[in-house]
Amino acid sequence: MANQLRVFPRRKKRIMRAVKNTRTPYGLDIIESCVTCPLKLDRIFCDLSPRALVMLDNISSSATYPKGAILFVEGQEPRGVFILCSGRVKLTASSADGKSLIMRIADSGEIVGLPGTVSGKPYELGAEAIEPLQANFIPRELFLQFLRENGEAALKVAQLLSEIYHATCREVRYLGLSGSAAEKLARFILDWAASHGDVKSEGRVILTLTHEEIAEMIGASRETVTRLFAEFKRKRLIEVRGSTLVISNKIALQQILKA
Amino acid sequence: MANQLRVFPRRKKRIMRAVKNTRTPYGLDIIESCVTCPLKLDRIFCDLSPRALVMLDNISSSATYPKGAILFVEGQEPRGVFILCSGRVKLTASSADGKSLIMRIADSGEIVGLPGTVSGKPYELGAEAIEPLQANFIPRELFLQFLRENGEAALKVAQLLSEIYHATCREVRYLGLSGSAAEKLARFILDWAASHGDVKSEGRVILTLTHEEIAEMIGASRETVTRLFAEFKRKRLIEVRGSTLVISNKIALQQILKA
DNA sequence: TTGCGGCTGTGACGATGGTCACCCTTGTGG
DNA sequence: CCACAAGGGTGACCATCGTCACAGCCGCAA
Secondary structure, X not given: OOOOOOOOHHHHHHHHHHXXXXXXXXXXXXXXXXXXXXXXXXXXXXXXXXHHHHHHHHHOEEEEEOOOOEEEOOOOOXXXXXXXXXXXXXXXXXXXXXXXXXXXXXOOOOXXXXXXXXXXXXXXXXXXXXXXXXXXXXXXXXXXXXXXXXXXXXXXXXXXXXXXXXXXXXXXXXXXXXXXXXXXXXXXXXXXXXXXXXXXXXXEEEOOOOHXXXXXXXXXXXXXXXXXXXXXXXXXXXXXXXXXXXXXXXXXXXXXXXX | XXXXXXXXXXXXXXXXXXXXXXXXXXXXXXXXXXXXXXXXXXXXXXXXXXXXXXXXXXXXXXXXXXXXXXXXXXXXXXXXXXXXXXXXXXXXXXXXXXXXXXXXXXXXXXXXXXXXXXXXXXXXXXXXXOOOEEEEEEEHHHHHHHHHHOXXXXXXXXXXXXXXXXXXXXXXXXXXOOOOHHHHHHHHHHHHHHHHOOOOOOOEEEOOOOHHHHHHHHOOOHHHHHHHHHHHHHOOOEEEEOOEEXXXXXXXXXXXXHO
16 A cells, blocks of 8 residues: 655665666656666676666666556567565466456565566566556567576576475465465465564554455355355454455464365 | 487587596485496586587586485575486475475476586586486586686677577476466477477376376466366367377467467 | 446356376386 | 385265355446
8 A cells, every 4th residue: 555665765876877878768758867776787697796786777777657657568578587675565466358357466675577588588478557656668689699698597487486496385285285265365375464564563463455365366256265265264263454464373273274 | 208318429429528527526426427328418518629629628516416306405504406317307496385486497408407517506406307317417516616717608609698598488487477377388388298208209298197197287286287187178279198298289289378 | 226246155966187005117227 | 925005096076165146235427
């Protein structure tokens, strides 16, 4: 909901220097260069040499997108990568008959469109902003060029790809290895809590997804998700207040997985 | 069935030179150095400099495994990558209650264990030889070192990871976006034909998987697969003779996907 | 206010497919 | 040659979950 741009002032100076050279627009969707943006580039590529960082910043250009904007669609020729500054993006696979499946939700700081860009094959997923979005875009050719000249960055990219793959494997578990829908949902809640959990308030998470979206993530119907949420509440496994979800009985929830 | 080792004599000379230095065993499972093996290393990393190829060969060591051998199990700390010379490996995710799901079948020439090795996270899948296997093993640390010193190779690895990811996405489609089991099987048959199809004999493929294994690939039960095969045969969509599968009516098969 | 659109909640119904139980064939090794 | 294991084939049963239909709720805009 609250979609505040967090700015890291310490970083700003370093960035401002690099950003001077960033005067090369690569498409219509470029609105402004990445100045207010926290530029998580150096979070992702934090262990690169300063020279590489500047190079990277030179080829990237920032843009903003409204909620619901489509960054790219499935099957499209890969144009490049998006590095999210703020806002989240859902990555979905969709079938001919309109069903769609959310494979991953990329949070701010993450990188989107990487596999397609690296391999050159059509994007295997579509990307849609689920919040107002600010992102750095790097066109494919320049990005590849950058990787070729920058071995350490290429290795870093390989690591990122491995992590994306890792997340995808977890997704496969939802879909393939769960007996019941209850199992899927329990697994989803626990996973979500693990990755989005507030550190201090144990078991409290903010869940900004609709039932529909959760259904698309775990491969179930909207109604089933609603029913299961009701069931979990009835059994005192979870509580829901607004968009806050509290895991009241984590152990019981984990029990469902093993069943 | 017939598991002949295909040897490419042309490659042998080049390899023999490089292989001289390969005298460093890294574990108990090393049986012999990679001499008879076609060493597809240079297929995967074919565009590397000769120097890099030699380095790569120096750190890799060949071993053979019987059918059913486990290269690694899910959750294990990553030890390194395996590059398959001959034989195939199935990569499976398994659940607590013993169910398992085949995510990918790596053919000879492919590389196995890459994401885990690159990211350092535990292998997300288990790997089991489904045929007698000959493979080159490269221990994690040496492999990473090699990538660090070899930017072009790192980029190549990123590409391979993208392709693995690509295959995984397709797998997700089976599990998540198919209405019926018939749809999954149809998709599976078409995919298999597309990737393993003989070029000259259109529509003829060799399918060396048991119904059980197919079931694990598409997320269905063995019985369902058997029943569907019977149904497809009855409807004249396919014919099966031994381990050869003939697609008699490709259009009808594709129709099932869209339904 | 009213109306509208997105989201959630709930009942009824029925197809799909997993499970169990069993049998048959084939290949392999003692 | 027999025994055994692994794979394939089939029927019966019934739990699960997707689908349809509809109702309440909230926020928002006219």
